[in-house]
Amino acid sequence: MFRFQSLDEDCTLEEEEEGLIEEEEEIDQFNDDTFGAGAIDDDWQEEHKRLAELDKRDGLGAEGGGGMGRDLDFGGAEESSSTLLTPSTGRPPLPSSLPSLNFAPSSRLPPLDSEDRGGGGDLVESLARFILDADPAIAGVGTTERPVPSLSSSGSSISSLQGLEPSRVLSRHSSMPQPTHLQHPPRPSQHQLPPGPSSSGLSSAAASPSMLSYQQQQHMLHRGSVPISQMNSHNIWDNSMGFGPVSMSPGLATHMEDSPLMSIIKEVGLPKLPPHGRNDEERDLSERVPPPRSSSPVIGSPPVRAVPIGTPPKQPISHSLNHQSHHPTAVHVRAPLQHRYPPPFPERLSPNTLLNIANSPLGRSPFPPGVGPVLSQIKRAQLLNSQVAGFPRGGPAPPMLPGGGGFRPFFGGPPPPHGHRMGPMPPHGPPNHTPPIRHNTTHLHPQHRRMLTQRMQSRGGDRGRTGGDRRSRDPYSNLMTQKEKEWVTKIQMMQLQSTDPYLDDYYYQNYYEKMEKRQEKERDSSSRKEHTTKLITPQVAKVEHTYRPVQFAGSLGKLTVSSVNNPRKMIDAVVTTRSDDEEKREKQVWNKRRQILYTVEKMYSLLLEVQDFEKRFVQTPEEDREALLEQHKQNTEQLCNSMREKEWEDRVSDEQCVMIMSVRKGKRLVARLLPLLPSAQAAAIVMAIARNLPALTKKDKQDQVLCWLVEPVSAVIQSLSSSALTDLLQELQGSEGQLATVLQNKFGVTLLYLILSEGEKMQSSDPNCQLMDDNRWTELVFSVTRELLSVSSSSLSAPLFTPANLLSLFSRYVDRQRLELLQNKLQITALSR
């Protein structure tokens, strides 16, 4: 060891200055080694020196660092070998030329093999060199003191090469330069080599030179041999491990002992050559996965997946375990989800094995379970079909393993078929269509689920039979595997995720609620248990939307990243008011309207929250319920207050009411609001409506939305006391000619009738009612009847409905003649609605 080192040291001393000079002249602006990563590490200096050294020494053009890309070219190899032959004496041949043989893809190996057997000294030589170079340790060793490879030796080497023990080959070559020294180290090492790589000849030798080489190298190193570094090797490993004759820097000295790099290499291994010899169809698709994306810093953005969601599931492959190693663990910031999607990669049990288990009573499959997976799509489909045709069609399909292998969020029952094996898929009834797969349908409405299972069971047999027959004759069916189908369905289900199902999927939820209610009515109590199960749709927890930009310590300012979830504010819009008088007036009108609209909107949102309160209450967990209740109370209060006057907190503001009702949406709002308000306030609002009815009707001419109010108003009226009722009637007739206007309007007439009917109800039900206490009621009714009679039939609008008891009401107050007239006019019959 020391011998070689000293040699190197000597060389270093001689050449160092020249190397240094070269350095300065060769400052390369674009080269990493000058400014980039290469410059930071110490290694480049040594490396450079080595490079310079070897360049100088060889006297041939340095071939730069591009050894890797070189294909083994026989012509070139031959040339290089021939050139190498020429410089004589103890000068080691140019390692830079060696890379031409270096790490050749294994595709070269077969020709090598053949060529080798064909003989030819040069070829053998190049071959030898190739092997040597493939093993950097040995190459290094070889090149330090390799004498000019003689043809004679190459002749003998042919047979040895054919001999095929790679270690033997290697040792052979290493023995060439240093017959004494290295023969022993490789020998013992060869026994320690794993049996695999050293199996067969040259091809394997070259195919796994890396494996071999590093182990060999290790031994070399431990022995203290000094291989020459691979100058132009593509591997930094090589350089750091090789010992150049140039330098014996302290950094490198550590490499002699167990270097950390060595240990790393031991663990990780070298970058693999594409193994052309192996079967291509088994190539793992995940090898082609793009490098792992850096995660988006935005919270709530979709997680970075190793393989994008849109990737279809892979075909089953033998070395499934490789998958795990190929998954880059993407680090992403992400709010915890309630549902996690299992990785699209292998489950523990393949569906094929499961089906085998499940269907073994049906018959033995002709293939043993250990059959390799290399069936193409068509073959698999055909296999399936043949199986389908073969098996008898008897009864319902065999039951699937319940919950076998673990549940996925959506698909229970057998786990999705990611096959480790591609054994035959025994049929289970019809191949595709009504298999009794019990999906995990807990997320579906129980009604749905029930229908589903019912249908499957009842129809699974007969329908499947006919369809299945046809499909069994189709040799191309089942090209789309179960796994793929589930993958597509999974994607569809993902789209159904929502944070707020009542918001996103309102119609589905409500429809099934209604159905449930209807079912409850129809069915007896015995089946009531089924209905109490809750409907669960895949829900994702609401993600926080706050985004604080990433900030690096010591940097100026923040990194602003604009993404879909965190759009950047582009324009700062500032509101400026113009103080033009004319425009002001016009604007005022607009502003008022806008104000009304704004108020209406705000009230609406409050209203919706209040109305949705119940639903949300049921759904929220226990802890949050208090808060929700609190909020609900606040909302209702706010709503109530909104209708009130500013000065007097008690009275309902007429003006406000009218304003709101002047807008179409406002009327609807009031209609929805009335049932929620406390009765006093509701009554007050109805009073206000009655009071201002003419104005309202005028505004409503276009919209005709007032009729929406009938229902809630009637509800309110029915809850009124007699005095209140009287007041209401009074309000209705308040100003001059009001009644006439009222009668012209549908809503007005309806309202009037409602009031009268209510009064009649009161009177008839309770003879002691206070309605008759003062004469107001009677007088009012009289005036109403007067008006009704006097007004022309054409201007009298038809009400929405005519209460039945109007007749009895009028009969109390008017004489027969008038009664008849009224009857005709109003078309009140005893049986009218």
Added chain:
Amino acid sequence: MSTELPAKEQHKMNYVPGTASLIDDIDKKHLVLLRDGRTLIGYLRSIDQFANLVFHQTVERIHVGKKFGDIPRGIFIVRGENVVLLGEIDVDKPCDTVLQQVSIEEILEEQRLQQQAKQETEKVKMQVLKDRGLSVPKADNLDEY
């Protein structure tokens, strides 16, 4: 509420009840109308989340008047966005149509004639409009069929 739906619908709710999915249509014979006006008939073999369709033993059916002709096309992959409508063909149902199948050459000839006639009427129309000083912009970019 009755839980009995017609037989055809029942097996549809296979995987995800309540949604529309093409999973149940796989391996069945379908007719698809594309945006460019073509009609394809074939066995639907595979789908994906974009409703891209893989058809097997596809036949392009050209209709001209009461005649139609089938051109065998093999395997088709249709991009989902180009599908106008897709429907299953019930192979069991007896086919009693007034349409008459003719040979490929004939139907192509008929189609050519139809196109020609159309073009001519179009030309005449344009000419008439031009004479009156009006012009209708040619709808080149629209999907027309």
